[in-house]
Amino acid sequence: MLTRRGWALVSGSVVLASAGRTLGVLELYVLAAGGVGLVAAAVISVLVRGRSTLVGSRRLVPNRVHAGGDSRVELEVTNDGDRRSPVVFLRDTVTPDRGAAASSPADAAAATRHARFHIAPLDPGGGDRAAYRLGAERRGVFRVGPLEATVSDPFGLARLSSEAAPATELTVYPRIEVVSPPPLTTGHDPRLGGGHATFLGSGEEFYGLRAYEVGDDLRRVHWPSTARQDELMIRQHELPWQGRATVLLDVRHTAHDEASFEVAVSAAASLLSACWRRDSQVRLLTTDGQDSGFGSGPGHLQAAMEHLAVVEPGTDRLGSLVSAIRRRATGALVTITTTAPVGPLEQLAGSAGYGWSALVLVAGARGKTRATPPAALTVLVDPARGDTFGDAWNRATAAAHAGTGRR
Numbered sequence: 211m212l213t214r215r216g217w218a219l220v221s222g223s224v225v226l227a228s229a230g231r232t233l234g235v236l237e238l239y240v241l242a243a244g245g246v247g248l249v250a251a252a253v254i255s256v257l258v259r260g261r262s263t264l265v266g267s268r269r270l271v272p273n274r275v276h277a278g279g280d281s282r283v284e285l286e287v288t289n290d291g292d293r294r295s296p297v298v299f300l301r302d303t304v305t306p307d308r309g310a311a312a313s314s315p316a317d318a319a320a321a322t323r324h325a326r327f328h329i330a331p332l333d334p335g336g337g338d339r340a341a342y343r344l345g346a347e348r349r350g351v352f353r354v355g356p357l358e359a360t361v362s363d364p365f366g367l368a369r370l371s372s373e374a375a376p377a378t379e380l381t382v383y384p385r386i387e388v389v390s391p392p393p394l395t396t397g398h399d400p401r402l403g404g405g406h407a408t409f410l411g412s413g414e415e416f417y418g419l420r421a422y423e424v425g426d427d428l429r430r431v432h433w434p435s436t437a438r439q440d441e442l443m444i445r446q447h448e449l450p451w452q453g454r455a456t457v458l459l460d461v462r463h464t465a466h467d468e469a470s471f472e473v474a475v476s477a478a479a480s481l482l483s484a485c486w487r488r489d490s491q492v493r494l495l496t497t498d499g500q501d502s503g504f505g506s507g508p509g510h511l512q513a514a515m516e517h518l519a520v521v522e523p524g525t526d527r528l529g530s531l532v533s534a535i536r537r538r539a540t541g542a543l544v545t546i547t548t549t550a551p552v553g554p555l556e557q558l559a560g561s562a563g564y565g566w567s568a569l570v571l572v573a574g575a576r577g578k579t580r581a582t583p584p585a586a587l588t589v590l591v592d593p594a595r596g597d598t599f600g601d602a603w604n605r606a607t608a609a610a611h612a613g614t615g616r617r
Contacts, residue, residue, distance in 0.1 A: 211253060216367035219245050252367035262298050262359035263291030264329065266375035270344075270354065273378070274512075277385040277476075280345045283325070283354060287339075287374060289332040299360040300327040300374065304344060307353040307379065308520045346382040349475065349519050353377050383515040384472075384479035387600030390607050391484040392542035394453040395565025420446045423505050453490035454504060454541025456564075457481050461496045463523035465548045469593050470572045471523055474546045477570055477591070477599040479518050481544055486511045491541070498524035546570040570599070586610075 212220070223245035230238030266287040275281050285302065289295045302325040325342045332338060344354070355377035362369040419435050422442035435443040459478040460466075466474065478494065485492045486506065494502040494514045500521075502514050543564040548571065568587040573594065589606045591597045 211256070211370065212249070212368050213362075213366055215365070216249050216252065219367060220249055223249075248365065249367050252363035252365055255363045256361060256368045256370050259296050259361055261370055261372045262361050262374065263289055263295055264298055264300075264332070264359050264374050265290045266300075266357045266359070268302075268355060268357060268375050268378055270378060270380055274381045274383065274515075275346045276383045276479075277346055277349050280343050281380055283342050283344050285327075285340045285357065285375070286337060287329060287332075287359075288337040289334055292334050294334070295329075295332045296361055297331060298329045299362065300329060300340070301325070301358045301360070302342075302355055303353075303358070304380075305353050306348075306350055308351040344380065346380070349382045349384045349472075351520055352380045352382065354380050381516065381519055384518050385476045386483050387476065387480045387598060387603075389480050389484050389600050389603045391481070391488050391490065392453075392455050392544060392568065393566055394490075395541050419443045423503070423507070423510065426507055453485070453488065454493075455481070455485040455490050456493045456495060456541065456543045457485075458495045458543065458545045459497070459518075459521075460528075460545070460547035461498050461521060461524050462526045462528075464526070466523050470548045473572045473591060473593050473599055474548065474570075475518055475521060477546050477572070477603070479515060480599060480603075482511060482514055494518075496521065496524075497526055497528040499527040540564070542566040542568070544568045544570060546572070548572045570603070572599075 223242040226238045226245070227242035230236065230242065264287045266285060269284045269286075271282045271284065273281065283302065285300070287298075287300070304323045304325075306322075323344075327340045329338055329340075346352075355375060356373045357375035358371050359374040360369050360371045419432055420443070422431070422444050426444050430445045432443045432445045457478050459474060461471075461474075482492050482494060486508075489506060491504040491506045492502075492511070492514070493504045494500065494517070496517075500517060502510065502517070505511075541564065543566070545567070547569070566586050568589065570589045570591065573590065573592040587606055587610050589599075589602050591599050591602045
């Protein structure tokens with residue numbers, strides 16, 4: 211109820227009263243009584259006006275952005291009471307909820323931001339609007355709100371707060387850089403075309419049935435088979451020359467520092483986005499056991515981005531995934547790590563099951579990299595020198611395409 215200013219005035223009045231008794235000065239008693247009376251009047255004023263009758267709503271446009279972008283937060287408040295509202299102070303708080311920005315209490319405190327507004331008195335049923343820009347500098351899930359409405363006295367001695375609107379979430383995906391996708395390759399996949407044109411010439415020739423995957427077009431559901439199998443079945447059409455790409459992200463906490471980890475996550479997101487724009491089937495793997503499976507729909511990409519928005523350095527479970535990864539080896543493989551590939555990583559980088567492989571080495575503080583793996587392409591990114599993944603990848607792929615032999 212009382213603010214710091216109010217408590218300070220009460221404390222000062224007590225000191226004045228004590229001094230007046232000790233010194234026998236009547237004026238000090240008068241000043242002490244005046245201070246206490248002013249605080250009492252402030253409390254009564256706030257209680258009489260009561261809690262704020264404002265009811266608010268919030269809209270994020272958009273509610274999912276990539277790091278480096280921004281979202282517009284639109285607030286709308288309405289006086290839900292039966293009398294004119296007082297002047298109300300609104301505060302909207304933005305705090306990290308999950309992801310890189312919430313990795314430690316210190317980071318969370320540093321990343322907490324506030325938007326503040328004063329709303330003029332509103333008639334019953336009247337409303338007002340406010341908006342602000344929310345810059346997204348780091349990936350993660352951020353909690354926007356709740357919207358706090360505060361009624362205070364004119365001197366700022368007492369206040370009463372209430373929630374005007376609940377909290378909402380803003381998801382910030384990793385930063386995306388424009389890169390060229392891995393080359394198209396042939397590989398054994400019974401659900402895709404064999405690299406030849408179909409009879410219809412546009413990939414609409416019926417090829418078979420398969421189980422529904424997130425992002426599939428529901429217009430292709432085969433209802434008779436769905437009824438027999440008791441699960442959604444999709445009519446699979448041949449997709450001539452539709453590529454497949456697997457992005458393997460090393461998230462071992464022993465391999466990364468903070469800078470290298472963020473560059474590696476951004477590289478994975480950029481490659482997934484590039485492959486998706488080409489309408490390739492993409493798959494995200496992480497060394498902590500995450501496997502998105504292959505997919506090409508917008509829902510599949512969004513699910514992968516949601517995971518990358520909150521992924522943190524974790525344990526090493528790559529050894530248990532090697533056999534499963536090699537069994538489903540097809541298309542292109544891009545491995546993103548920070549150290550020279552050893553053990554399972556080296557086996558995967560040089561796996562003959564993939565039509566093409568690349569290794570992205572992000573230089574970090576936890577070990578020097580060596581560019582000597584058995585991969586078709588090696589890309590070295592050193593953030594300390596100002597390198598960006600996009601520039602390093604595009605230079606390396608352009609040089610490889612031109613046949614210069616440079617890496």
